[in-house]
Amino acid sequence: MDGERPRRDRRVKALLTVEGLTKAYPGVVANDRVDFDIAEGEIHALLGENGAGKSTLVKMIYGLAQPDAGRMTLRGQPYAPAGPGAARASGVALVFQHFSLFDALSVAENIALGMETPPPMRRLAARIREVSETYGLPLTPDRLVGGLSAGERQRVEIIRCLLQDPRLLIMDEPTSVLTPQEVAILFATLRKLAAEGTAILYISHKLEEIRSLCDRATILRRGRVVESCNPREKTAADLAEMMVGAKLTAPSRAGGNPGGVVLEVSGLSLPSANPFGTSLRDVSFSVRAGEILGIGGVAGNGQDELLDALSGEAAVAAGAVRLRGQPIGALGPGPRRRVAVLAAPEERLGHAAAPDMSLTENAMLTAAIREGLAARGFLKWPAAKAFAERVIAAFDVRTPGPGNAARSLSGGNLQKFVIGREVLQRPEVLVVNQPTWGVDASAAAAIRQALLDLAASGTAVIVISQDLDELMEISDRFAALNEGRLSPPRPAQGLTLEEIGLMLGGAHDMEVAHVAE
Amino acid sequence: MIRLEKRPQPSRAWTVATPLLAVALTMVAGGLMFALLGKDPVVAIRTIFWDPLFHEQFASYSRPQLLVKAGPLILIATGLSLGFRAGIWNIGAEGQYIMGALAGAGVALALYPLDAWFLFPLMVLAGALGGWAWAMIPAILKTRFRTNEILVSLLLVYVAEQVLASMALGLMKNPEGGGFPGSRNLQHYPAAANTELIAGTGMHWGVAAAFIAVIAAYVLLTRHILGFQIRLAGQSPRAARFAGVNPNALVVICLGLSGALAGLAGMFEVAGPAGRVNIGFNQGYGFTAIIVAFLGRLHPVGILLAGLLMALTYIGGELAQFMLGIPSAAIQAFQGMLLFFLLGVDVLSNYRIRLGRRRIA
Numbered sequence A: 001m002d003g004e005r006p007r008r009d010r011r012v013k014a015l016l017t018v019e020g021l022t023k024a025y026p027g028v029v030a031n032d033r034v035d036f037d038i039a040e041g042e043i044h045a046l047l048g049e050n051g052a053g054k055s056t057l058v059k060m061i062y063g064l065a066q067p068d069a070g071r072m073t074l075r076g077q078p079y080a081p082a083g084p085g086a087a088r089a090s091g092v093a094l095v096f097q098h099f100s101l102f103d104a105l106s107v108a109e110n111i112a113l114g115m116e117t118p119p120p121m122r123r124l125a126a127r128i129r130e131v132s133e134t135y136g137l138p139l140t141p142d143r144l145v146g147g148l149s150a151g152e153r154q155r156v157e158i159i160r161c162l163l164q165d166p167r168l169l170i171m172d173e174p175t176s177v178l179t180p181q182e183v184a185i186l187f188a189t190l191r192k193l194a195a196e197g198t199a200i201l202y203i204s205h206k207l208e209e210i211r212s213l214c215d216r217a218t219i220l221r222r223g224r225v226v227e228s229c230n231p232r233e234k235t236a237a238d239l240a241e242m243m244v245g246a247k248l249t250a251p252s253r254a255g256g257n258p259g260g261v262v263l264e265v266s267g268l269s270l271p272s273a274n275p276f277g278t279s280l281r282d283v284s285f286s287v288r289a290g291e292i293l294g295i296g297g298v299a300g301n302g303q304d305e306l307l308d309a310l311s312g313e314a315a316v317a318a319g320a321v322r323l324r325g326q327p328i329g330a331l332g333p334g335p336r337r338r339v340a341v342l343a344a345p346e347e348r349l350g351h352a353a354a355p356d357m358s359l360t361e362n363a364m365l366t367a368a369i370r371e372g373l374a375a376r377g378f379l380k381w382p383a384a385k386a387f388a389e390r391v392i393a394a395f396d397v398r399t400p401g402p403g404n405a406a407r408s409l410s411g412g413n414l415q416k417f418v419i420g421r422e423v424l425q426r427p428e429v430l431v432v433n434q435p436t437w438g439v440d441a442s443a444a445a446a447i448r449q450a451l452l453d454l455a456a457s458g459t460a461v462i463v464i465s466q467d468l469d470e471l472m473e474i475s476d477r478f479a480a481l482n483e484g485r486l487s488p489p490r491p492a493q494g495l496t497l498e499e500i501g502l503m504l505g506g507a508h509d510m511e512v513a514h515v516a517e
Numbered sequence B: 001m002i003r004l005e006k007r008p009q010p011s012r013a014w015t016v017a018t019p020l021l022a023v024a025l026t027m028v029a030g031g032l033m034f035a036l037l038g039k040d041p042v043v044a045i046r047t048i049f050w051d052p053l054f055h056e057q058f059a060s061y062s063r064p065q066l067l068v069k070a071g072p073l074i075l076i077a078t079g080l081s082l083g084f085r086a087g088i089w090n091i092g093a094e095g096q097y098i099m100g101a102l103a104g105a106g107v108a109l110a111l112y113p114l115d116a117w118f119l120f121p122l123m124v125l126a127g128a129l130g131g132w133a134w135a136m137i138p139a140i141l142k143t144r145f146r147t148n149e150i151l152v153s154l155l156l157v158y159v160a161e162q163v164l165a166s167m168a169l170g171l172m173k174n175p176e177g178g179g180f181p182g183s184r185n186l187q188h189y190p191a192a193a194n195t196e197l198i199a200g201t202g203m204h205w206g207v208a209a210a211f212i213a214v215i216a217a218y219v220l221l222t223r224h225i226l227g228f229q230i231r232l233a234g235q236s237p238r239a240a241r242f243a244g245v246n247p248n249a250l251v252v253i254c255l256g257l258s259g260a261l262a263g264l265a266g267m268f269e270v271a272g273p274a275g276r277v278n279i280g281f282n283q284g285y286g287f288t289a290i291i292v293a294f295l296g297r298l299h300p301v302g303i304l305l306a307g308l309l310m311a312l313t314y315i316g317g318e319l320a321q322f323m324l325g326i327p328s329a330a331i332q333a334f335q336g337m338l339l340f341f342l343l344g345v346d347v348l349s350n351y352r353i354r355l356g357r358r359r360i361a
């Protein structure tokens, strides 16, 4: 249902108006006199490259940050929430990109935890079922959250918001962890909500999704509103250009011939360290020099475990992983870096990077060995700083400088830093998990281009991703990871969607697709 | 309404200011407590913080005591802080201190009356080894069987106290002591004595070792890969694994280092200020050092200052007991307040306080 939504006169029905909102952080003006408004029943997109200030703006609307200047009006009344509680009381709800759920509690218990006055469990469970049926969000109240997929977790967050009957629902990058089928379900729900008069403020880097979903788009560039348009009247390329203020080039492939086998994985089995994780079962594949192997599949099917086994964080049988014939399975992360097998995990805060450490220290974290940042145990901080600066420059990381803590960067910018840090170390094998997660279109293109260039220079690259378009764009061969098993890799060229669906093992997705109808 | 807002980066200024604020708050609350006990709070605070250093009558006695008391505190706290930074909680420094003293004194007593230049260095080595070995028990149990190092190291303190008592009454008892418990006095055994290096200052080898430890810890934490790994493991264990840190190795290294330094402190104490192995030889330095480590923000220079401050409250506390008749429990409560306020105001370096809703311009 992509039909024409009648355009509303927004002056009449403006639900929230924001005028001159300004917020500065040390070294950056994250929001600079931002004006915008959103009407009842409108699905409004907030676009902008990484670090443009989208999250900052919604945090102020939700009371999580206080503006330095400017004012907000909600339904004609001045609106200045002192905290999220006040925002919720005014009918504003926010679904974060990062979920705040407890794995060991059930869906209903998690929802009760977020409520000011939770009703008795029985009534709450009934309400959850009711709301989940009304909005087509399948969810069982008594299941443990730890066993849920990313899409299902997000439904928990959404239902938690819907139970409060919000007038304005804000979603910060909701689809970056969802499968296409889960996205379809989400969009159906959002359209239904909008038809009932709920305003939806929607942040995403996926421009095609925005074109199909949103009525209006406000575009931020470096903290300022630069444009407001109807995304349906623009192409994705137009939108991306408005965001960056420059033309976008699609990644180009050199198309060289792959060389000999560099990395060989055979019969790799690994019990998951996490009680809710997925164990790897008899995974085998090989990657050649100059080749990109794309590994698709829904997150939570063994992706994290596969990355741990390849980065050396999880020890496996020595012969299960071989580099040019040499067994390296038993080597830890340090020795693997020494032989030029590098990795970039998915979770950037707390795994790929230490949140409270500076970028210089985070450069030291993985580059000490290969960049010679340590001599006989003593650290060369000036060299580490120089390396961090090189990463920042080469990957266009927006930050005041390498002395800033990793957690002060916007999500996409930290992702660029994490990928750039490994790419610049000239790996022989590079494994990346969700390399463009939360990264804007132009930066995603830059990261993909960097991976292609790296392959062209002879590196064997393994890209683990949920984003099938991304994998089709850059991989030479494609394999699917499902419940800890890897399908045999096939050449990516000429693979049809049906074939990919079959490789992905179907069952789980079919069920979801069926519900979506 | 008061709200806390997380700072994007820990505030440098507050990191330095919070210990000072904690000291100030302790003076206020402590003064209140002394007033309730019927003592003049101003006099009491002055007796604790000022008189030990500047009182015309007592200062000549109490000033050297400052270094004598601060030395072991600083030495032990420096070792503990390394583990604390990595999230490895050695609570049993008191036991390691005892075992270091027993090992060091044991060497001297076994070789008595040998007069050789190498005796004292040998005792130093034995002291460090004694503390290290005692700390290896929780380390090995933790890495092998996942036991909790907090409990194991703490309970081993009580075991060490029993060993100390049995040594003082048995194996190490002074054969010429007329049957009284306690060993020979090592201060009267020149080859083994840890004497004052500069007369009248209280400066002995243990204090020198404490200063060296502070410098070494500073270099380790800021310039060495091990220090980097320690900080990383404490802040972000998953990222530490990704960086190649072996958590088990870190447990063994951190517990071993802190145990060895505590053992050294015990050895210097038994060969110097205390003089002999005896029941009750340990005076709680190992526990107080935990407070010192946190008061010093787990930073070597901070620990140096905190150790001196803590020593001052000890000496001043004794003075206040003696001169004003303040009960010793009140002095201990006063020292406890220091830690309480420190941890309480700690939140300011990571959060900022917002009063009410910010007016929007």
Ligand SMILES: Nc1ncnc2c1ncn2[C@@H]1O[C@H](COP(=O)(O)OP(=O)(O)OP(=O)(O)O)[C@@H](O)[C@H]1O
Pocket: A025, A026, A028, A029, A030, A048, A049, A050, A051, A052, A053, A054, A055, A056, A057, A398, A399, A408, A409, A410, A411, A412, A413, A438, A440, B007, B008
């Ligand atoms: N707490 C903070 N402290 C300091 N700087 C911050 C803080 N939060 C955000 N910033 C800075 O403000 C700018 C805007 O960040 P924001 O998170 O709003 O970007 P964004 O548009 O959401 O980007 P992304 O698409 O990458 O999530 C960035 O330059 C960021 O580094």
Ligand SMILES: [Mg+2]
Pocket: A054, A055, A056, A410, A411
């Ligand atoms: Mg954001």
